[in-house]
Amino acid sequence: MGFFEEVTLLTKFTFRFFRELFKPRYEFNEFVRQSYLIGYKSFPLVAITGLILGLVMTIQSRPTLAEFGAVSWLPAMVSVSIVRELGPTIFALIFAGKVGSGIGAELASMKVTEQIDAMEVSGMNPYKYIVVTRVLATTLMLPLLVILGDAISLYGAYIAVNLKGSVSFHLFFLQVFKSLDFSDVFPAFIKTFFFGFAIGLISCFKGYNSTNGTEGVGVAANTSVVLGSLSVFIIDMIAVQITSMLY
Amino acid sequence: METVAEITHLRKSFGTNHVLNDINLKINKGENLVVLGKSGSGKSVLIKCLVGLIEPDEGEIFLFGENIAGLKTGKLNILRKKVGFLFQSAALYDSMSVRENLEFPLRDLKAKPREETDALVIEALQNVGLESAIDKMPSELSGGMRKRVGLARTLILKPEIILYDEPTTGLDPITSREISQLILNMQKKYNTASIIITHDIECARITANRVIIIKEGIVLAEGTFKEISESKDEWIRSFFN
Ligand SMILES: Nc1ncnc2c1ncn2[C@@H]1O[C@H](COP(=O)(O)OP(=O)(O)OP(=O)(O)O)[C@@H](O)[C@H]1O
Ligand SMILES: [Mg+2]
Numbered sequence: 206m207g208f209f210e211e212v213t214l215l216t217k218f219t220f221r222f223f224r225e226l227f228k229p230r231y232e233f234n235e236f237v238r239q240s241y242l243i244g245y246k247s248f249p250l251v252a253i254t255g256l257i258l259g260l261v262m263t264i265q266s267r268p269t270l271a272e273f274g275a276v277s278w279l280p281a282m283v284s285v286s287i288v289r290e291l292g293p294t295i296f297a298l299i300f301a302g303k304v305g306s307g308i309g310a311e312l313a314s315m316k317v318t319e320q321i322d323a324m325e326v327s328g329m330n331p332y333k334y335i336v337v338t339r340v341l342a343t344t345l346m347l348p349l350l351v352i353l354g355d356a357i358s359l360y361g362a363y364i365a366v367n368l369k370g371s372v373s374f375h376l377f378f379l380q381v382f383k384s385l386d387f388s389d390v391f392p393a394f395i396k397t398f399f400f401g402f403a404i405g406l407i408s409c410f411k412g413y414n415s416t417n418g419t420e421g422v423g424v425a426a427n428t429s430v431v432l433g434s435l436s437v438f439i440i441d442m443i444a445v446q447i448t449s450m451l452y
Numbered sequence: 453m454e455t456v457a458e459i460t461h462l463r464k465s466f467g468t469n470h471v472l473n474d475i476n477l478k479i480n481k482g483e484n485l486v487v488l489g490k491s492g493s494g495k496s497v498l499i500k501c502l503v504g505l506i507e508p509d510e511g512e513i514f515l516f517g518e519n520i521a522g523l524k525t526g527k528l529n530i531l532r533k534k535v536g537f538l539f540q541s542a543a544l545y546d547s548m549s550v551r552e553n554l555e556f557p558l559r560d561l562k563a564k565p566r567e568e569t570d571a572l573v574i575e576a577l578q579n580v581g582l583e584s585a586i587d588k589m590p591s592e593l594s595g596g597m598r599k600r601v602g603l604a605r606t607l608i609l610k611p612e613i614i615l616y617d618e619p620t621t622g623l624d625p626i627t628s629r630e631i632s633q634l635i636l637n638m639q640k641k642y643n644t645a646s647i648i649i650t651h652d653i654e655c656a657r658i659t660a661n662r663v664i665i666i667k668e669g670i671v672l673a674e675g676t677f678k679e680i681s682e683s684k685d686e687w688i689r690s691f692f693n
Contacts, residue, residue: 230560311547314546315545315546318541318543318546319539319541319543320543320544320545320546322500322505322539322543323537323539323543323545324545324556325505325532326503326505326532326535326537327532327533327537327556327557327609328529328530328531328532328533328560329529329556329557329560330525330529
């Protein structure tokens, strides 16, 4: 398939999402089930990565700050980097790897084994049941995971700060919250919805339109991850531009 | 006789692979039509065109008198609910148990009481002799069991037209005969019209009111089972030995 053809199809696929989103019937149960699968099952991975991210960032930043005699800035610096940029991006990439590949492969195999056709001939709307629920779930679950991941990261940072020297829990988080203002937190939070949406939409698109039988399942899983991750960076770049214009 | 589905001048190619060239077909209410043809002759493609899963290159398809090409999705879906489709691959929903697979086609009906749905599901499974598998996942079933669950799912809505794609393939002779009998029962009980694609001559003999043979994208021969099996054409007769 040519590049432009693919873009046209993806655009149509996206419009269809918004068209079907507001039309009954609402597949609420399936949405809840997908949210559970997508959110709850990715949480351990996000938690571990988050903890390590906080630890490593803090340990790595300490020598640089020490050179300037600014170790007391450690909580502030680490929290701003994590909440603004690293947290959302890294968790989104992990999400693209775990959830995106899963959706891509699952939908592609449903396609290959004619399950999507079977829904269609029974007079159901497979797009609504399969795609809308999953895209909605990724859009809403990723921000939640990022908030939790950020919190765990900051806790990791607190542990790392206390590896050398000692800062009380209270003081650490006082410094963290003093250094974070609305313009750090809000744009970072908003962009995660777009990350989640893009990852869900792209992997559904790749799975739903997969061809070439079983081979296509692997291809769909693979391209879902690659394009999902790429879209995270592209959206991030756009978000940075917009944020820097606004604040 | 009332025609429930009609195909006129149907043509379908995939690239240079000309699968169907000029198919003309009528299916009457309460009639079992058996379709015979070599593997790859386009039998599955034919019934997929009939329900709008595959778009024909040329020709027209009428379901219950309506040309499906011009229909909006909503309208088409209403018609599709009156048509049952047994996929050659069974096409069970992998993420759902057997019970949920059977409940899926029922979910759009006006909120039925739990007991009524359960009774329908159990009845459908009894028909195919699988009530013990109700809480199994499709991955736990054998090929023949999957096929039978697919059949139960197809029949649960008591559709007016049923399209069977090789209902007895992969089943032992005894179960095959039971399934053929079930197809016959559906016809008798609900006056359904069916298209039965099969390579199983015994099944064709039991179920057919009319038989057609597809070759090179056209209907090569048409008649009762007896007429076709005693055809003068050597090639056609060779299906029956
Ligand atoms: N989606 C598709 N894309 C491309 N070619 C297809 C597609 N579906 C079917 N074909 C081709 O159409 C031809 C007829 O396929 P079909 O599945 O209808 O055969 P069949 O008569 O059902 O055979 P069998 O008895 O083995 O099931 C085959 O040559 C197949 O390769
Ligand atoms: Mg076939």
